[in-house]
Amino acid sequence: MRYLIxxxxxxxxxxxxxxxxxxxxxxxxxxDFFDAMRLNPRVSSQTVxxxxxxxxxxxxxxxxxxxWAFSVLKGDxxxxxxxNSPVGPLLWARARNTLLxxxxxxxxxxxxxxxxxxxxxxxxxxxxxxxxxxSTSALLTIPDLLVFLxxxxxxxxxxxxxxxxxxxTGFDNFTFWSKCKDVAVHFALPAVGLTVVTLPVLVRHIxxxxxxxxxxxxxxxxxxxxIPRTRLLFRxxxxxxxxxxxxxxxxxxxxMLSASVIVEVIMSWPGLGPxxxxxxxxxxxxxxxxxxxxxxxxxxxxNLLADVLLFxxxxxxxxx
Amino acid sequence: MKNRHKLWGALxxxxxxxxxxxxxxxxxxxxxxxQERELPFAPPTRIHFVDARGKFHVRPFVYGLKDDAxxxxxxxxxxTQVYPVHFFVQGSSYKIAGMFPSRxxxxxxxxxxxxxxxxxxxxxxxxxxxxxxxxxxxLAAGLIAAALSVLLGVIVGALAGFYGGWIDExxxxxxxxxxALPWLYLLFAVRAALPLHVAxxxxxxxxxxxxxxxxxxxxxxxxxxxxxxxxxxNFVVAARAFGASDxxxxxxxxxxxxxxxxxxxxxxxVPQYVLAEVTLTFLGLGVGExxxxxGSLLASLQQYYVLSSYWWMFLPAALLIPVFLAYYMxxxxxxxxxxxxxx
Numbered sequence: 030m031r032y033l034i035x036x037x038x039x040x041x042x043x044x045x046x047x048x049x050x051x052x053x054x055x056x057x058x059x060x061d062f063f064d065a066m067r068l069n070p071r072v073s074s075q076t077v078x079x080x081x082x083x084x085x086x087x088x089x090x091x092x093x094x095x096x097w098a099f100s101v102l103k104g105d106x107x108x109x110x111x112x113n114s115p116v117g118p119l120l121w122a123r124a125r126n127t128l129l130x131x132x133x134x135x136x137x138x139x140x141x142x143x144x145x146x147x148x149x150x151x152x153x154x155x156x157x158x159x160x161x162x163x164s165t166s167a168l169l170t171i172p173d174l175l176v177f178l179x180x181x182x183x184x185x186x187x188x189x190x191x192x193x194x195x196x197x198t199g200f201d202n203f204t205f206w207s208k209c210k211d212v213a214v215h216f217a218l219p220a221v222g223l224t225v226v227t228l229p230v231l232v233r234h235i236x237x238x239x240x241x242x243x244x245x246x247x248x249x250x251x252x253x254x255x256i257p258r259t260r261l262l263f264r265x266x267x268x269x270x271x272x273x274x275x276x277x278x279x280x281x282x283x284x285m286l287s288a289s290v291i292v293e294v295i296m297s298w299p300g301l302g303p304x305x306x307x308x309x310x311x312x313x314x315x316x317x318x319x320x321x322x323x324x325x326x327x328x329x330x331x332n333l334l335a336d337v338l339l340f341x342x343x344x345x346x347x348x349x
Numbered sequence: 350m351k352n353r354h355k356l357w358g359a360l361x362x363x364x365x366x367x368x369x370x371x372x373x374x375x376x377x378x379x380x381x382x383x384q385e386r387e388l389p390f391a392p393p394t395r396i397h398f399v400d401a402r403g404k405f406h407v408r409p410f411v412y413g414l415k416d417d418a419x420x421x422x423x424x425x426x427x428x429t430q431v432y433p434v435h436f437f438v439q440g441s442s443y444k445i446a447g448m449f450p451s452r453x454x455x456x457x458x459x460x461x462x463x464x465x466x467x468x469x470x471x472x473x474x475x476x477x478x479x480x481x482x483x484x485x486x487x488l489a490a491g492l493i494a495a496a497l498s499v500l501l502g503v504i505v506g507a508l509a510g511f512y513g514g515w516i517d518e519x520x521x522x523x524x525x526x527x528x529a530l531p532w533l534y535l536l537f538a539v540r541a542a543l544p545l546h547v548a549x550x551x552x553x554x555x556x557x558x559x560x561x562x563x564x565x566x567x568x569x570x571x572x573x574x575x576x577x578x579x580x581x582x583n584f585v586v587a588a589r590a591f592g593a594s595d596x597x598x599x600x601x602x603x604x605x606x607x608x609x610x611x612x613x614x615x616x617x618x619v620p621q622y623v624l625a626e627v628t629l630t631f632l633g634l635g636v637g638e639x640x641x642x643x644g645s646l647l648a649s650l651q652q653y654y655v656l657s658s659y660w661w662m663f664l665p666a667a668l669l670i671p672v673f674l675a676y677y678m679x680x681x682x683x684x685x686x687x688x689x690x691x692x
Contacts, residue, residue: 287533324534
């Protein structure tokens with residue numbers, strides 16, 4: 030239990046540090062949202078200054094950070110200038126979509142990677158394993174952008190999938206069943222894209238972990254006892270290989286989130302990615318800070334989840 | 350033995366690709382900004398050896414372009430206009446490696462004819478030319494940024510590993526901060542902190558700085574690990590007992606043991622950083638037109654009509670694959686050879 034509490038405390042501290050760091054970084058940035066207004070001859074400089082002081086932009090950094098931290102606690106997370114509303118509600122809707130996409134893609138990628146990795150490790154050195162290794166290395170060298178663009182091209186050319194967005198027009202009038210179907214159809218391309226770009230790394234790690242487990246003496250002993258192959262692989266070798274894989278799950282959240290930004294922009298999925306790019310271009314500072322914070326919350330949560338899973342699965346950590 | 354082949358193969362491929370990009374002026378048939386406004390989105394020019402009457406020519410030739418009768422706005426080959434391909438021709442002037450002016454091009458066709466090896470973009474600019482010149486920006490960004498972040502990583506990792514104690518604690522906690530953010534988001538955050546509208550070369554420098562500064566944590570961590578074990582080696586302890594200073598120990602005994610990790614990290618980071626540049630520029634946050642970079646070559650694919658009608662606009666992206674392949678192969682071979690950290 031001490032272990033878990035320590036992990037949670039560590040995660041909290043880390044998040045606090047990230048918030049201070051990203052806030053300071055972005056406040057230190059030259060220029061702000063009102064710069065564009067200054068160029069407009071019809072807006073007087075008094076108006077701009079008035080707006081700046083209204084939003085507290087002429088106060089010192091610690092004071093602003095304090096205000097912002099307070100508004101985070103209220104759930105507002107600051108104020109978006111270009112949307113003229115608190116950042117919080119904007120973020121929640123977008124974060125839900127990103128989470129939906131990345132979690133389904135993660136699930137898909139792992140469901141594919143585990144059997145592939147195990148199969149590859151079980152046939153180590155044979156042609157199946159070689160083909161698997163070759164195709165994962167080939168996939169690794171293809172830039173993510175190209176994968177997404179080719180998928181989009183496929184959608185445009187064949188018309189099998191919608192080319193962007195998350196729902197069709199008139200979504201509100203659909204029955205529950207057709208609503209689900211509509212979202213699922215929109216899901217297909219971005220989810221497949223994310224799965225394809227994260228799959229090779231997963232397969233390689235699972236394979237190497239399994240190969241290591243299969244070479245250990247207890248597996249040889251079990252094989253000598255005549256335990257069937259499937260049981261050997263799944264009941265004996267997989268749990269022994271699971272430790273590094275659980276840590277990998279935590280790390281894979283980070284890759285997934287980064288890849289998700291690109292896929293969201295290319296396929297206009299209404300997630301955090303497009304919001305972030307827009308916010309950077311319009312200098313909407315609090316939205317940027319909000320998205321950065323949220324993404325690191327996801328990442329830290331992923332790592333924490335991995336820690337909890339390790340705690341459950343590995344008795345050595347529990348005893349410690 | 351096999352490993353050596355792999356490393357050499359990767360190095361030869363890398364040298365070839367970098368040579369092509371470095372001497373872009375020589376290998377590209379046109380200048381980086383040369384436009385042919387009359388021929389937007391012309392398909393890749395086919396190079397022929399056999400003419401319309403079935404006669405074989407030793408010297409390859411290309412056909413001129415005419416409007417396609419079936420598809421408005423598209424171009425088709427016109428077999429009545431024949432332009433032979435010449436090698437080592439005089440063309441537009443450029444500077445060899447940015448210094449010596451020259452007009453010599455590896456290949457080209459005579460004046461009214463155009464050779465679009467990878468097709469042309471919306472302004473009628475030859476894409477192979479743009480790819481080579483774009484590589485100068487993108488590869489330079491990747492290489493310098495990788496050097497920067499590995500340099501930072503070496504400094505931080507060596508200090509943290511060599512001195513330990515609170516220095517180690519502070520530096521590695523700082524690194525954890527960088528590792529705890531998804532790197533693309535972190536990249537965006539740092540990019541957001543920098544001015545949007547500045548001169549092109551400034552954007553280029555900013556981009557390098559951003560990418561390089563964001564990525565130091567992972568090499569730092571790896572190098573710290575190597576330094577930690579290296580400083581316990583007997584010959585290092587012996588040198589210390591003979592009264593060697595810290596600086597001497599680091600320079601002469603500890604850092605040479607990290608070279609393997611450093612090389613592997615550079616080989617891994619360069620493609621990652623090239624991709625970072627491509628991604629940022631693709632999203633409109635990197636170097637912009639008219640400066641060609643691999644990211645801006647892909648950016649036009651964001652428009653649906655380009656994406657769906659002109660397949661050759663994908664070719665520059667496909668050409669990125671051999672570049673990445675060469676780097677990953679080199680990293681892989683180095684890793685096997687040096688038995689350092691897992692990928």
